[in-house]
Amino acid sequence: MPRVRARPSSLARSPADCWESEFRVGAARSALGLSGPGWGARVSLPPPRVPSPNTPATHSPVAGAACGPRWALPPLGSPERGARLAAIGARGGASPRGMEARGGGGGAGPACGCKGIRRCLLCQGPAPAAPPPQEKGNFTYCPAAGLAVGNECSEFAGWAFPFPGVFLLEEFINQDEESQMVQLMDQDDWKLSQSGRRKQDYGPKVNFKKKKLKVDSFIGLPSFSQEIVQRMKAHSALEDFVPVEQCNLDYLPERGSAIDPHFDDWWLWGERLVSLNLLSKTVLSMSCDLEDSLQLFATLSQGSGESNRSASPQACQTHKSNNYTPTSACENLGSWDIDCSSPPRLIPYKEVTVDILLPRRSLIVLYGDARYKWKHAIYRKHIEHRRICVTFRELSAEFALGGKQEKLGKELLELALTFQGKPV
Template identity: 70%
Template sequence: MSGSPALTVNVLPHQGCRIPPSTPFLSPLLFPQGEDNFTYCPATGLAVGNEHSEFAGWAFPFPGVFLTEEFISEDEESEIVELMDQDDWKPSQSGRKKQDYGPKVNFKKQRLKAGSFIGLPSFSKKIVTQMKDYSVLDGFLPVEQCNLDYVPERGSAIDPHFDDWWLWGERLVSLNLLSKTVLSMSCDSEDSIQLFPSFSKEKELSKQRISCTSSPRLVPSKEVTVAIHLPRRSLVVLYGDARYKWKHAIYRKHIEHRRICVTFRELSAEFSTGGRHEELGKELLGTALSFQGRPV
């Protein structure tokens, strides 16, 4: 967490989150693929140490994540995937296939134009409308949609990364289709994270005396990885720290069946009202929200 001091807030007992045991490290790498030592709890907003990890019994606040289950119905999911499969899937990196609906971008040279982009697909209009029911997505106007197809047979995965900050805005919105998976969060900052004792409601009385006398624990950010479990048909939003301080990844071991990720991105301030490229941003948004698009 670049340039920021360790967190110093109290953590309440967590409830309602089942923390799976971690498995032994099998690689000398700092982040072995799929080896997360904390699990994000949507009910409390905490990252809670996994049962058999060295961080069992510890937790820390993990802001910038919104997760809602059953964002769409089974019938809606089937219809969306059927419509996607009517178009070609193009080969992508790391065993994935993709369909892009968005402007033509050269991130290295920071150049942007509409290109062959004629809008988001028609089936996304209802999805975008439903997003308005959630305050975290207030004012969210997607200008780009990327469908990514993962299957275990191709070893599909994506390495830890940040999404671009020049063009894309703060909120990254992803709809998880066809199967569950895990979003693995890692931080390569030189800072430390302050952990606090954590205990479940069932063990509260037996551990209360211990936790009251326990001191907070500082650990290097680089030693921490957080698993965000994404159920089938769930919608996840990354913003704030989870967007700008923590990289996200999907590891091969967490792709058990075919999985489609539908990611929506908004424009950055530079392309929004009052920004240097406001007019281009307006033009691209008008195109995107026509919902008449095909993959580019």
């Protein structure tokens, strides 16, 4: 009877590599009719690489028992391990990597779309590595005043600074419209995305690193977005906004869904990022990596006439309220303005995190400094229930009228505005 061996290697191999090799051996044994417990001990495999004491532990669905009983295998070389791998192969199951790459399904095991440094609760396992920093915002944005106001529990209580580039509207759609939109989305497939999210894209296929794109299978934005886009034009900040791309992102707390601080691309996408927040409230966390210092000004609570701190006359010249209708996004902050009486306080930008509260069914627009100067993020702790973010993007000047790629931009817009699209 022939003996089946994994191909030897002179290189140290990770537990993931060993498991992948074992799976292939198990599948081959099954095909040859060698799938009995007695055959397990005959399988020769390279030993797993033993990390040095200075190497941090990783937690991956392919890392073995550290990820829980559902993924745990018996010890290397044991008959039980060989039999279990053979059984997986006989069932036509995918290897651990294959299940992860395809997104699993059918209860085969956990799956995610994380790559590189991205992580979610599924690929971290029940004993996750230290999560990325999730600092509590020390300022909260007040839409009515256009200010980032220092939180009472922080060292910046009584201070504020102008935070331009945010437009926020509550109840942009009603509950029935929200339910209908989500129902239509769920009729199409959701693809796995990084950091525990799922996505649906309606737009061209883009390679941002190489600055290349192609129309590919893009045939337009979805039909249910036509009314949403038309409704945007009733607001001055969006009256000339023409979306060319729509991305639906599905966040679930049980998956550890999140997105790290980042800028959206600005080679293809234009200045305004428009997002509709569905199914649950959340917090958009803003941070800035600039080495410069930020000026804080004392706050004056309107109605009381009392100043919490002092500020300079320059503050009055710098601050311009967005003049938007007050919303519940800042109802706990009261109404604020800047007091002009004594010098401002200087702090590093890097010490500041601004929380923008996003109520359910609210619409937010980021532009100007909020788009190009401040990174935005959604942290796990702010995903309490299922949440869907619908983001619309416009074309950059390079693809607009008079731009270097005006012709391609025109083609993309004509496709987008048919509103006959399916996720690509």
